[in-house]
Amino acid sequence: MKDLVELFHGKVNLSKPDCKIYLFDGLKNEMVSNSRTSSWDGSTKCLARAIAKGPKTSVYAPKTRICVTTTPLCPIAAFTMCNVAQLRPHFTVLDPFAGSCASLLAAAHIATYSSRTTTKSQGGTVSIEVAHNGLVNRDDIRKDFETRSLRPPLEIIHGDSMKYENRQQARRAIGGGAFDCIVTDPPYGIREAFSGNSDGEEDDNSLPPLTQFIYAMGRDRFNSEPLLKVGGRLVAFVPVRKGETLEECLPESHALEQAGLVMECEGREQ
Numbered sequence: 001m002k003d004l005v006e007l008f009h010g011k012v013n014l015s016k017p018d019c020k021i022y023l024f025d026g027l028k029n030e031m032v033s034n035s036r037t038s039s040w041d042g043s044t045k046c047l048a049r050a051i052a053k054g055p056k057t058s059v060y061a062p063k064t065r066i067c068v069t070t071t072p073l074c075p076i077a078a079f080t081m082c083n084v085a086q087l088r089p090h091f092t093v094l095d096p097f098a099g100s101c102a103s104l105l106a107a108a109h110i111a112t113y114s115s116r117t118t119t120k121s122q123g124g125t126v127s128i129e130v131a132h133n134g135l136v137n138r139d140d141i142r143k144d145f146e147t148r149s150l151r152p153p154l155e156i157i158h159g160d161s162m163k164y165e166n167r168q169q170a171r172r173a174i175g176g177g178a179f180d181c182i183v184t185d186p187p188y189g190i191r192e193a194f195s196g197n198s199d200g201e202e203d204d205n206s207l208p209p210l211t212q213f214i215y216a217m218g219r220d221r222f223n224s225e226p227l228l229k230v231g232g233r234l235v236a237f238v239p240v241r242k243g244e245t246l247e248e249c250l251p252e253s254h255a256l257e258q259a260g261l262v263m264e265c266e267g268r269e270q
Contacts, residue, residue, distance in 0.1 A: 218258025
């Protein structure tokens with residue numbers, strides 16, 4: 001290693017290095033490509049430079065949060081869903097089952113620390129949560145954003161996302177249009193007993209909350225008030241419990257059709 005290390009001469013700054021070099025040792029023979037030798041003696045090493053890194057999710061861990069809830073979304077799951085939504089800094093993002101806003105913290109982080117700048121609008125996030133302040137403290141949610149130097153949600157709506165007036169308030173928060181993406185962790189494991197919706201439709205509280213919400217999206221779309229832009233993405237956390245199948249946990253195809261949503265690929269159980 002001496003000859004290699006001597007190539008990087010000069011002073012070393014371990015706290016703020018200009019270039020970080022990673023050395024991978026113990027590689028298997030089939031992992032080493034473009035080898036100049038016909039046989040591998042076990043001494044081959046791989047020199048690599050880091051060109052990107054993900055967020056330090058530990059700073060968003062539930063134990064670090066000011067707004068404490070009983071079932072917070074794991075920050076790794078929150079960032080993963082934002083990545084699946086292909087979120088960009090200028091996007092507008094809605095979480096209709098926001099809870100303590102773990103998903104919107106991830107969205108705000110991406111908007112703040114993205115390496116790419118944009119000349120477009122800076123977008124923003126909006127949350128809707130039905131739980132009262134005794135369970136989800138809205139002031140503490142804002143503090144979670146502010147103490148991390150992140151832009152707080154444009155609107156933190158206290159209400160039921162099944163109700164038209166709350167969805168309309170969410171649209172007004174971003175200027176009256178549709179959202180670029182919807183990222184959410186809906187309540188599950190129970191059949192939420194909502195008090196019915198205000199859209200003039202039959203009560204559908206026997207359905208899972210996510211399916212109810214997608215039907216509500218369909219009603220808005222029918223009334224020419226779409227909640228999601230054409231080409232936008234809805235990403236939801238849908239757990240599959242033992243004894244259940246993925247198909248029975250996903251929203252009904254009829255609901256997806258009414259909302260103008262298409263499953264992009266075949267779902268897989270993990």
